[in-house]
Amino acid sequence: MLEQRIAEVARAEFESAVADLRKVSPHDSLLRFYSRQDERIAAGAATSAVKPACHKNCWYCCYYKVEARAIEVFAIVDFVKRQFTEQELQTALKCASQNVEEVGGLSYKQHMTTNQKCPFLVDGQCSVYPVRPSKCRNFHASDVARCVESYERPTDLTIPNSYVTEIFIASHGGSEAFERAVELSGLDHRMYDLNSAFVEAIENPKCLKRFKDRKKAFLTAKVVQVGEAGAV
Numbered sequence: 001m002l003e004q005r006i007a008e009v010a011r012a013e014f015e016s017a018v019a020d021l022r023k024v025s026p027h028d029s030l031l032r033f034y035s036r037q038d039e040r041i042a043a044g045a046a047t048s049a050v051k052p053a054c055h056k057n058c059w060y061c062c063y064y065k066v067e068a069r070a071i072e073v074f075a076i077v078d079f080v081k082r083q084f085t086e087q088e089l090q091t092a093l094k095c096a097s098q099n100v101e102e103v104g105g106l107s108y109k110q111h112m113t114t115n116q117k118c119p120f121l122v123d124g125q126c127s128v129y130p131v132r133p134s135k136c137r138n139f140h141a142s143d144v145a146r147c148v149e150s151y152e153r154p155t156d157l158t159i160p161n162s163y164v165t166e167i168f169i170a171s172h173g174g175s176e177a178f179e180r181a182v183e184l185s186g187l188d189h190r191m192y193d194l195n196s197a198f199v200e201a202i203e204n205p206k207c208l209k210r211f212k213d214r215k216k217a218f219l220t221a222k223v224v225q226v227g228e229a230g231a232v
């Protein structure tokens with residue numbers, strides 16, 4: 001039943017995403033997807049008896065491992081270059097570089113169970129909120145106590161999530177479909193560790209050219225392999 005409802009959401013999103021990727025730039029296609037996704041998530045929350053507990057200045061999940069598709073990393077880079085001061089950009093870059101160095105020798109699981117502040121978390125709020133990646137956009141909880149537990153005991157993977165089913169269906173159906181549409185368009189649809197991809201994208205402008213040329217966008221950023229589920 002759950003799978004069936006996710007598939008229904010995915011079918012509708014896939015058609016829209018494929019049409020957008022043919023008509024407008026990858027960046028604009030992503031922004032259109034984010035707009036549809038936000039509407040779906042809001043509608044899911046409105047129809048659910050259980051409500052998300054997420055609110056402004058709640059940041060526990062911003063210490064979990066963050067991942068993003070190449071198309072999403074470039075949207076963040078674009079946003080940061082237009083909206084951040086040089087000092088803010090350098091602060092985010094320094095934080096991301098430190099995060100990359102800190103987890104350099106760790107396995108995926110060790111990395112996943114290590115708390116790290118996201119480089120875009122500033123004063124308890126997301127500084128790239130309009131273009132935060134799907135992993136963050138989709139993540140939600142109905143019980144903050146579970147988020148606090150995961151934050152305080154990051155190596156304890158037995159702590160259950162507290163998803164709102166209606167939001168889970170809307171967000172996962174939408175994301176899966178958009179990702180398939182990006183793959184179909186021939187663009188790099190890999191999932192990358194956000195810290196290392198952001199650092200590489202800022203330091204090497206050729207990453208964006210590779211992406212637009214439908215090649216693997218990043219050469220040194222960590223790729224998340226199939227089956228390695230991200231926490232956020």
Ligand code: SF4
Pocket residue numbers: 061062063066118119120121122125126127128129132133136232
């Ligand atoms: S991108 Fe924004 S929402 Fe996502 S982990 Fe970073 S600060 Fe939090």
